[in-house]
Amino acid sequence: MIEIKDLHKSYKMGNNKLHVLKGLNFSIAEGELVAIMGSSGSGKSTLLNILGMLDELDEGSYTLDGVPIKNLNETKAAQYRNKFLGFVFQSFNLINYKSAMENVALPLYYQKVPRKEREEKALKYLGQVGLKEWADHLPNELSGGQKQRVAIARAMAAEPKVLLADEPTGALDSKTSYEVMDLIQKINDNGNTILVVTHEEDIAHMCKRIVHLKDGVIVEDKMVEQVRAEQYV
Amino acid sequence: MFNKDRWKEILEVLTSNWFRTILTAFGVFWGIFILIILLSAGKGLENGIMQDFGDIATNTMFMWSRTTTKTYKGLPKGRSFLFKTDDVQAIRDKVPNLRFISPRNQLGGFNGANNVVRGLKTGAYNVYGDYPEIIKQDPMTITSGRFLNYNDINEKRKIAIIGEGVKDGLYNRGEEVVGSYIKIQGVNFMVVGTYKKKSNDGDGEEGQKEIFVPFTSFSQAFNRGNDVGWMAITANDGTSITSIKDKIMSVVKENRKVHPDDQRAVGHFDLYEQFQRVQSLFGALRFIAYFVGILVLLSGVIGVSNIMLIVVKERTKEIGIRRALGEDPWSIKLQILMESIFLTIISGMAGITLGAMVIYAINSLLDMNGPVDMFANPSVSLSVVIGALAILIVSGLLAGFIPAQSAIKVRPIDALRTE
Incomplete structure (x- = not known):
């Protein structure tokens, strides 16, 4: 599903060049639930941004579902993001003046799905994250966990190939974190490919595979016994 | 969108x-x-x-004769002359794009003596000998009866169209105007219509005190022969009178044996230029x-x-x-x-x-x-x-x-x- 070869990325900081990613190689198969771990500055967010087509790679190649991702203009990148990827952010990033349902329907709107169908689908996905009765509420009327669940519903609404989650539990207490992870596990159980960036050990162990980044290189890539989040909920 | x-x-x-x-x-x-x-x-x-x-037709010039200031073809300078009726035809033949050429003659004028009599009443009015086109150059509203037409011109009918101001001066209130007679310098004219002009630059009063009679009848009644006092000339829309006035004046000068370079022999007022x-x-x-x-x-x-x-x-x-x-x-x-x-x-x-x-x-x-x-x-x-x-x-x-x-x-x- 995701294929990365010899990926390099550096940033210019004034006169200094900061080499963030130093030749990464890895691939993710369909249906995997992968945690990318590392301390801050290890390059995990940069990696996620490149995978999410929010940032461009300097060297190497990136293939997503057989499509080479390179030299995209903004319009094309937007199309690919919409079609291939779902994003979940640490700070939820819901649009404040839109209701939960409108937020979930947004990616569908960009796909030019007709209004009625959009709303039906949005309600369906809100139902899946258990927030059907909150559909008409604005984000600031929801708790953190609820917001993240809306964000996950939104990410799933466009039926993407890969779900990218950047510290999805970073702003939540542990109980809510487990609820969110439970949800992510269940989505994975349905066969969706999910990438979770985290620095929390327990969250990482709820995935099936852990990729450890340090100073821009992969130091460890191992399969783990998945801990089900259900038991903590 | x-x-x-x-x-x-x-x-x-x-x-x-x-x-x-x-x-x-x-x-x-x-x-x-x-x-x-x-x-x-x-x-x-x-x-x-x-x-x-x-409502005056603004693409119009007025032209009148003065005295010559140059000798020409054996004629002396300082000679007075008048336009003639054949000048009108000459202009019409030689200058294109003209809409109306109205030769005019006039009696009376500012502070003139009493020249119109009706019964016991008299008054001093401007009397014009005109062609029917004048109503299009100097618009007026006919309030009763009719204006001049070409039958009046051809048959030299002694008829008159008087202004509302004239009517007020010569008639009592409620008197029937159309069909009555007025005497202009001793000649009887039958009134066939009355008009009213829109106010025109402060002369609102003056404008209503005019009498229009057919040009030909005027010439005959007041011994003008072929003379033309002045002309009102309007160009077609799209051609400014200013651009062709020199041509018109040179035609007239040639006809009247005036030196072509004699600038002062023909007076004119170009309304279009002012406008x-x-x-x-x-x-x-x-x-x-x-x-x-x-x-x-x-x-x-x-x-x-x-x-x-x-x-x-x-x-x-x-x-x-x-x-x-x-x-x-x-x-x-x-x-x-x-x-x-x-x-x-x-x-x-x-x-x-x-x-x-x-x-x-x-x-x-x-x-x-x-x-x-x-x-x-x-x-x-x-x-x-x-x-x-x-x-x-x-x-x-x-x-x-x-x-x-x-x-x-x-x-x-x-x-x-x-x-």
Whole structure:
């Protein structure tokens, strides 16, 4: 599903060049639930941004579902993001003046799905994250966990190939974190490919595979016994 | 562009901060309001002055003979001469694009002696020998009976059309005018009609005290032979009389054996030239109105642009999210542009509406208090309003352009980083 070869990325900081990613190689198969771990500055967010087509790679190649991702203009990148990827952010990033349902329907709107169908689908996905009765509420009327669940519903609404989650539990207490992870596990159980960036050990162990980044290189890539989040909920 | 969701979003954005939206809108509102008011005030002045010109055909010159100042073909200088009726035909043959040529003769004049008698009443009036076309050059309204026609000319009928002022002077109230007789310098003429002229440059009174008789009857009755006192010549629309008047005068000079370079032998008054002068003054006024109005509008537009930039800045994160979710950058650009155009047009419409209401109020004030000198019926034409709308749309586009550009320059990754 995701294929990365010899990926390099550096940033210019004034006169200094900061080499963030130093030749990464890895691939993710369909249906995997992968945690990318590392301390801050290890390059995990940069990696996620490149995978999410929010940032461009300097060297190497990136293939997503057989499509080479390179030299995209903004319009094309937007199309690919919409079609291939779902994003979940640490700070939820819901649009404040839109209701939960409108937020979930947004990616569908960009796909030019007709209004009625959009709303039906949005309600369906809100139902899946258990927030059907909150559909008409604005984000600031929801708790953190609820917001993240809306964000996950939104990410799933466009039926993407890969779900990218950047510290999805970073702003939540542990109980809510487990609820969110439970949800992510269940989505994975349905066969969706999910990438979770985290620095929390327990969250990482709820995935099936852990990729450890340090100073821009992969130091460890191992399969783990998945801990089900259900038991903590 | 016309989908419901986009409009919903535009309204949501603009209504999320009412106070700011209204302040921003005020700039554009005020600009277009000033533009409308200035233009309509200019138009009011123009209408006022144009009213003084009356309905007179403005593409007209008047031409009369004076004394020669150069010897020519054995004739001495200082010789008086008169135009003849064959000059009219000569002009008609040799100068194209003329609409009317009216030879005229005249009796009486300013402070003239009494020359018209009816029963016991007498009066001093201007009496003109004219062709029927004169009514098109110097328009008047026939209030009873009829005006001259070519049968009158051909049969040299002794008939007269008198002004309302003449009627007041020679008749008692309620007396039947048409069919009665008046005596002009001892010759009886039957009155066949009365007219009324629109006020014409303060001569309103004088204009009503004229008597028109057929040119041919006039010549015969008052021993003018083939003489022509002066001529009123109107050119076709699209040809200015100013451009062909030299040609006309040279034809007459040749016919009357006047030296071609004798500038003072033929006098003329070019109404069109005067009219053009006044017209160019209004042109200048209009230019000033547009200039000032558009500058004021421009500052309003800059205000809109400014606020849109702030809106974009405020929504950086939102724009980033939307792009991460896969919104086309063009769609974002369109969104910002439409917000800007929408705001500009709405506030502009409000300005136009208020401007129109103020004009309406001034008009009804003018109507109530009677006419004012040099100012009448201030108004803006529909084409000006449509023009103003076009200006608004363009300025809305301009106002939104820079903010929209900066909105799509936001890279989603940077936008999402702003916490």
